[in-house]
Amino acid sequence: MTVLNRRTLIKIGGAAAALPLLGGAAFAQVDKVKAAFVLIGTPDDNGWNFGHDTGRKFMLDKLGADKVETTVVTNVAEGPDSERVFRELAQQGHHIIFATSFGYGDYVHKVAKQFPDVKFEWATGNATGPNVSIYNAKFHEGRAVVGTIAGLMTKTNTIAYIGSFPIPEVRMGINAYAIAARKVNPAVKVKVVYVDSWFDPAKEADAARALIDQGVDVITQHTDGPAALQVAEERGIVGGFGQGADMSAFAPKSHLTSIIDVWGPHYVEAVQAVLDGTWKEGASWPGIAAGEVVIGPYNEKIPAEVVAKAEEVKNAIAAGTLHPFAGPINDNAGAERVAAGDVIDDGEFWAVDWYAEGVEA
Template sequence: MMKSLLTGATFALGLTTAAFAQDETTKIGFIYVGPVGDGGWTYEHNQGRLAVEEHFGDAVETVFVESVPEGPDAERVMTQMALDGADLIFSTSFGFMDPTINVAGKFPDVKFEHATGYKQADNVSVYSARFYEGRAVQGHIAGQMTESNVIGYIASFPIPEVIRGINAAYLQAKAVNPDVEFKIVWAYTWFDPAKEAEAATVLIEQGADVILQHTDSTAPQAAAQAAGNVATFGQASDMAEFGPYPRVSSIIDNWSPYYIARTQAVIDGTWESTSTWDGIAPGMVGIGDITDAVPAEIKASAEAMIESIRSGDMHPFTGPINKQDGSVWLADGETASDYGDDGLAGMNFYVEGIVGDVPQ
């Protein structure tokens, strides 16, 4: 009997210890707008998730759901993650903003991190990268590489992040090539290879020999490669498989340090709602290898620009800059503010020289 009781006590202790260990595991959820194999935006967010697993080992468990439409489906997925015991949920697309806020209100003990949005709560942080810094570098290269003076831009949705990117690229292209013209196709998607390839083809037919994109697949790279003599830039991920040409450089989103730091804050019990907007200097925005397809003098000037942005000596939005209607936005030497009236965070206008209207 004594042995039986001892065994039972030992078994109960084992269960308690196992339950305690399970409770100590931090569960992290990720919700993605595209597939993890998109080669761009979602791929890099998933690399961040994998970095969390590698860094913390058995102390964390990560789960993810890919290709979630922005809207009610996102709310359903996050609700299920919270019900399944997630301690921290990263929602990684602009259109997940309201669903994130809605679900966070129902689960006050769960921490939420929303990428590229602006709505916060006690248990909701927001984070984004200054992609416009990378697009300024792309514009600098594109303006010098184009022979037709026509640069194509595949835009996703008319939100401030995308409009900032268009304006930043245009301003720096125009600075090195006064004859440059931007043609913009709004794809109204983040990830749709067929639509993206079609947009690239339309731009090439309109004379573009350099194409930039704010969509997530490698379809524009493939379309440019098939057309020949059209330069492209990787979006969100390196897309180096299309180098050294047509892909001549890229913007690389590096989410890993942020994801590790925010997970650590949850583990430590120090997590607080914050707003993060980092760029080239902290390493959240990387510039992929500038290939030898770019002439040496252009490559050197682009590298100098990267270092100037990194050091803070250059801001991509430095006046004089007018709005599209000719009204003054920034006076000579004035740099754009992040927030407030006409701040970068709410940018909803084209700068002077861009033809066409911002879709409403």
């Protein structure tokens, strides 16, 4: 495995070939795959990047060093600099490049057109191309489970969601969390704060403190680290939820459970397809039923009846008998958005630009 940070990659990039990899069969079999992983942070964030790196290691263990070698580039910001990183990885002969953050999309597609023999996979993306696939996890299904716990355990009826950016994926999680909480406790309101970053522990901690000062006693977050949980532990509120990985070690009293992303099987499948010459443009979006979204161990302080209700929601989602966005659903201005008997289907999620009833954003 090669691990590079952004600056190191830029320094060595000038030695790479200056021309795109052209010619030959676009998706031929290969004997050994060079796979690159581009991370917005570092694997020690104990959340999003940790989850993807854990998936990479799982893939290496399953396929073996004789079949795949990997490069990891860390701390790549969502901006023009990422384009340079993707281009240099392609020039260095990588067969497949995994872009693990939403904001990489424009640059992935631009570079993919220049390197038609290189496969790109864009995590949480919303557009494919001839050599670009997208993959995601139905995090909102996990939000329905933890929202159920929050609605049943809050003492103040004021819970919170710390978001990164107001993009569809994050709004989806906020709405699923709020709808599930209000199903079991109609008095709940959900305060939302955005920190304009995927990983900024200081901002996340400040947001958590401000929310607790406003009466919030349960917090979840769509950011990459455990800072909000650590504040919850310090302040002694009911608790919060980990994101992307089990974060219980950082707040053993306040960590109620985590939504754990299991990326390893997808990485095995994608790299095996490159080996076999069967990789093709597509979209992958599994959830709880497929085991890509997992609810971690429950804190022993959660009452048995609350655990039972959370498990009921989780199992119903897995069985397909419960949809987190089944109507009727009103928005926070009182307008009906989903009629009784209807659901927001997979294709409609990405156009949702409103918040569910009870959300203060």
